[in-house]
Each structure stands twice: as C-alpha cells, then as structure tokens.
Amino acid sequence: MRSPSTGTVEDSSSALFPVGRQGKYSDSTWPVGGLQMDRDPEHEPVMAAEVVALFATVPPGVVLDATVGAGGHAAALLSAYPHLGLFGIDRDPTALEIAASALASFGPRVVLHHARFTDLDRVVGAAWAAGRGHWPSSGEAAGAPCSISGALFDLGVSSMQLDRAERGFSYRRDAPLDMRMDPGASSSALDIVNGAGPDEMASWFRANGEGRLAGRIARAIVAARPIATTARLAEVVASAVPAAVRRRGHPAGRVFQAIRIAVNEESEELAAGLPATLGLLAGGGRCVVLAYHSGESRFVKQTFANAVSGGCVCPPGLPCVCGASAEFQWVFRGSRGASAAEVSVNARASSARLWAVERLGGRGDVDR
Ligand SMILES: C[S@@+](CC[C@H](N)C(=O)[O-])C[C@H]1O[C@@H](n2cnc3c(N)ncnc32)[C@H](O)[C@@H]1O
Numbered sequence: 407m408r409s410p411s412t413g414t415v416e417d418s419s420s421a422l423f424p425v426g427r428q429g430k431y432s433d434s435t436w437p438v439g440g441l442q443m444d445r446d447p448e449h450e451p452v453m454a455a456e457v458v459a460l461f462a463t464v465p466p467g468v469v470l471d472a473t474v475g476a477g478g479h480a481a482a483l484l485s486a487y488p489h490l491g492l493f494g495i496d497r498d499p500t501a502l503e504i505a506a507s508a509l510a511s512f513g514p515r516v517v518l519h520h521a522r523f524t525d526l527d528r529v530v531g532a533a534w535a536a537g538r539g540h541w542p543s544s545g546e547a548a549g550a551p552c553s554i555s556g557a558l559f560d561l562g563v564s565s566m567q568l569d570r571a572e573r574g575f576s577y578r579r580d581a582p583l584d585m586r587m588d589p590g591a592s593s594s595a596l597d598i599v600n601g602a603g604p605d606e607m608a609s610w611f612r613a614n615g616e617g618r619l620a621g622r623i624a625r626a627i628v629a630a631r632p633i634a635t636t637a638r639l640a641e642v643v644a645s646a647v648p649a650a651v652r653r654r655g656h657p658a659g660r661v662f663q664a665i666r667i668a669v670n671e672e673s674e675e676l677a678a679g680l681p682a683t684l685g686l687l688a689g690g691g692r693c694v695v696l697a698y699h700s701g702e703s704r705f706v707k708q709t710f711a712n713a714v715s716g717g718c719v720c721p722p723g724l725p726c727v728c729g730a731s732a733e734f735q736w737v738f739r740g741s742r743g744a745s746a747a748e749v750s751v752n753a754r755a756s757s758a759r760l761w762a763v764e765r766l767g768g769r770g771d772v773d774r
Contacts, residue, residue, distance in 0.1 A: 447751035449565045451478030452696055452758045453744050457558065458486045460737060460762050465690045467555035468493055468541050470530065472523060472679060475564045477505035483558075484512045490555060491541030493533045495521040497588040497670075501564060514540035522588070523559075523679025530554070530686060553688040559680065559695045561702050563587070563666060565754070575666060577658035580637035585662075585669045595669050599639060602668075604628045613701060614664035622646055623661060636662075663699065673701065680709050684734070690768010692737060695761045703741060703759045710736070710763045737762035 451457070457479055461469065466489040471480045474494030484492055492515060496502050502518050509516045517537045521529045534552045567587065568576050574584030574595060585595035604624045611620035626646035633639050640658040647657045667673065684693055693710075697703040718730035744755035 449476070449478075450752060451482065452560065452752065452755045453742075453748065453760055454479060454482050456742065456744075456760055457560075457694055457696070458482050460692055460694050461487060461490070461556050463690065463764075463768070464490070464555040464692050465688055465768055466490065467553070467688065467691075468534070468537060470526075470554050470557040470683065470686070471495070472526070472557060472683065473560045474505045474518065475501050475560065476566060477508035479558055479560055480505065480516070481508055481512075484509070484515060491515045491537055492517070493530070493537060493554070494518045495526070495529065497522045497591075498564070498567065499588070499590075501566065504566065517541075523675040523682075526679050526682045526686075552686060553691070554683075554686045555688055555691050557683045557687065557691075557693045559676075559683075559693075561676065561696060562672070562698045574636055575662070577636055577640035577643075577656060577662050580635055582634060583636055583639060585666045587670050591670075593669060595639075595665050596634065598668055599627060599633050599665060600631050610664040610668045611661055614660050614667065615700065616660055616664070619647055619651065619657075623657075667701075673705070676702065676705055680706065684709070684713050684763070684765075687765040688768070689765055692762055692764045697741075697759045697761065698754075698757045703761070706759075706761045707741070710734070710761060713763055732766065734763045734765055737764050 461483055468491045469483060471483075471492055471494040474480050474496045475498075477494070480492050480494055483490060492509075492512070494502075494505055494509070494516065495518070496505065497520070499520055502520055506518055509518075514537075517533050517540075519529055519533055531552050563575055567573050571579035571581040572584075573586075573589075574581045583595040583599055586593075604621070604627075607627060608620040608624035611623055616623065623643055623646045626642055627633065627639070630638075630642040633642060639662075640656070643658045643661045644652055644656065651657055680693075680695070687693060695706045697706050713734040714732060714736055716730035716732040718726050718732075719728050720726045720730075741759040741761045743760070744752075744758050749756045
C-alpha cells in the first residue's frame with residue numbers, strides 16, 4: 407500500500423489506505439498545516455448542515471465522498487452518523503494529505519484514495535474490499551456487493567487550491583500558470599493558454615458565461631503569447647474588455663474559471679462520474695451534489711431528471727407508454743441555495759446550488 411501522494415490514478419489498489427491504520431497516513435507522517443484554515447468561515451464546508459441532514463435516512467453502510475478535499479463535509483457526516491463509513495477520493499494528493507489528518511480520529515471507518523471521478527467504477531470495488539470488516543455493515547445491508555449508502559460531490563476547486571499561490575489557480579496571486587488539481591496531470595494552464603486556438607478558447611469562455619466578449623478575450627490572449635503567469639494573464643484579460651465591464655469587478659474571474667474547467671476536464675469528469683455513482687447507490691441511498699456554476703447545475707439537473715423519469719421519452723403530462731421505469735425520486739424539487747447568514751460569512755456559498763436524489767426501495771423520508 408502507498409500514500410496517495412505517490413499513488414497514481416492508474417494504480418488503484420496500491421493507493422488505497424484506511425485512515426489511521428498503522429504505517430499509513432498519520433499526523434506524524436504527514437504534518438499538514440492547512441487544517442487550521444478551516445476555522446476561517448471562508449474555509450468551512452459549504453451548506454454543511456443541509457448536506458448532513460440529507461444523509462439522515464440513508465441505510466447503514468458506506469458513503470462515497472467523491473471530492474473529499476480538506477475532509478470538512480466528511481468529518482461532519484462521520485460525526486453525525488456512527489452507522490456510516492466513508493470512502494473519500496480526490497484527484498489532488500495534497501487534499502488527501504489534509505483529509506487524512508482531519509479524519510484520522512475516525513480510524514478505519516475512513517478509506518481514502520487518490521482517484522478521479524472517471525476512475526470511480528474501477529476504484530469503488532477495491533475500496534469496498536479494503537473497508538470490509540471496518541465499515542459499519544460494509545454495505546451488505548444494501549444488497550449488491552459494492553453498493554453505497556450515499557454519495558457527495560462538492561464540485562470545483564477548493565479553498566486550499568485557490569489560497570496556495572504556487573498552484574497557479576488564482577488571478578489574485580501571482581504565480582506560474584498551472585491550475586492542475588492533480589499536479590501529476592499532463593496538461594496545465596500554461597500548456598493550454600499558450601497552445602489552444604482562439605476559437606477553442608472562445609468556446610470555453612462562452613460556455614462559462616462570457617457572452618459576446620469571449621472571442622475578443624481569446625484573441626487578446628493569443629496575441630499576447632507567450633503568457634507564463636497568472637498576473638500576466640489577468641492583465642491581458644483586463645485590457646481586452648471595455649472599461650465599463652472592468653468596473654463591475656475583475657473580468658479575469660470567469661476566464662480563469664473557464665480555463666480551470668478546461669485544464670481539469672471538469673465537464674467530462676462529471677459526465678462520467680455522476681451517472682456511474684447513481685448506478686452504485688443502494689435502495690434508499692442518496693446522491694447529493696453541490697454545484698457552483700450554471701454548466702455544472704445544468705448537467706446535474708438533467709442527469710437527476712433522467713434518473714427520476716427512468717429515461718421516459720413520453721410527452722410531459724401524458725401517461726408513460728414507453729416502458730421506462732423510474733428508479734429514483736427527487737429528495738426535494740429543484741435545487742437549494744445557502745442561507746443569507748452563510749453567504750454573509752462565506753462568499754463561495756453564494757453560488758452554491760444543492761441537488762439531491764434518492765434511489766427507490768429504501769425507507770427514506772422525502773420532502774416534496
Ligand atoms: C470544493 S473542494 C471539496 C471540499 C470538501 N467537501 C471539504 O469539505 O473539504 C473540491 C475537491 O474536489 C476535488 N476534485 C474536483 N474534481 C475532481 C475529480 N474529477 N475527481 C476527484 N476529485 C476532484 C478537488 O481536487 C478538490 O479538492
């Protein structure tokens with residue numbers, strides 16, 4: 407077994423480790439300073455109380471935290487529900503070090519793994535084998551081997567990734583362009599900012615809400631190449647937009663987000679990981695997603711609506727004659743946002759949309 411900082415996504419079983427087990431991750435082996443940041447409201451997990459409440463009815467077994475990050479949501483879930491174990495993944499080895507330290511007190515109830523959403527099909531089976539005997543009920547209550555009691559996706563970038571200048575995510579901190587959530591990934595922001603064509607780049611910006619300025623910003627970036635740092639990229643973007651737009655806030659925010667989404671192939675990751683996760687849920691199990699921009703929310707909504715309708719293609723309002731059979735139900739209609747109180751202390755919560763579905767066949771309470 408290996409720590410996630412050296413394990414690769416191609417090598418699933420070797421990077422698996424139950425937290426707190428002797429000789430694996432421990433506070434002494436992996437001292438991590440980032441945890442102290444969690445006392446700052448901006449580093450608290452978003453909508454944590456709402457997320458925890460959504461897991462109250464899931465059957466005993468294992469919850470997948472597909473974006474374990476600093477382990478904030480994971481710790482809240484494990485504290486609230488002693489009948490649950492947790493399988494946490496993250497593509498960022500530094501995040502896993504932080505999570506391992508934060509979750510050490512939960513011992514073998516937690517198994518962490520360096521993996522991406524696109525690996526989920528493959529790694530869940532291996533994790534299930536590692537957690538068997540440690541996880542409450544080990545998922546057997548759910549029926550099929552490897553079934554999970556719930557799943558959480560808290561999408562996007564973490565505070566830690568934004569705060570550490572050397573990760574090259576933030577237009578507010580000058581550093582070499584990077585933006586890879588997994589520093590072992592092959593392509594960075596430096597590569598794509600200096601390598602992509604103007605049309606491709608404009609399509610990223612357009613998809614991320616840049617509208618008619620998308621082409622203009624993309625052409626300005628291409629003309630200014632080579633661009634090596636976050637500060638230079640932010641400057642080029644700012645100079646490409648009219649003064650009136652600059653007065654509404656730094657125009658680099660959405661452009662940086664669009665580049666980060668492209669670098670990390672976030673749309674492709676979600677498109678593979680979310681449906682795969684729904685397929686793993688036991689009866690009564692819930693899938694909960696926190697989305698932070700309209701592209702994410704649109705995809706989550708479509709995927710969940712499709713699961714709830716069973717893929718029904720009949721016209722809305724008419725009886726189903728296509729033979730589709732629903733396997734999921736909404737936990738609540740549409741999505742929910744953070745409270746005004748939370749948004750006032752944590753700006754990141756302002757864009758959060760919470761979505762949840764439940765697999766039929768459990769005893770969960772569903773509020774409509
Ligand atoms: C918003 S943070 C999660 C914070 C976490 N819920 C907490 O309470 O600390 C998102 C995390 O998901 C990870 N991530 C994003 N996309 C991923 C993917 N496709 N596969 C695995 N991890 C991913 C990021 O590296 C980051 O650490």
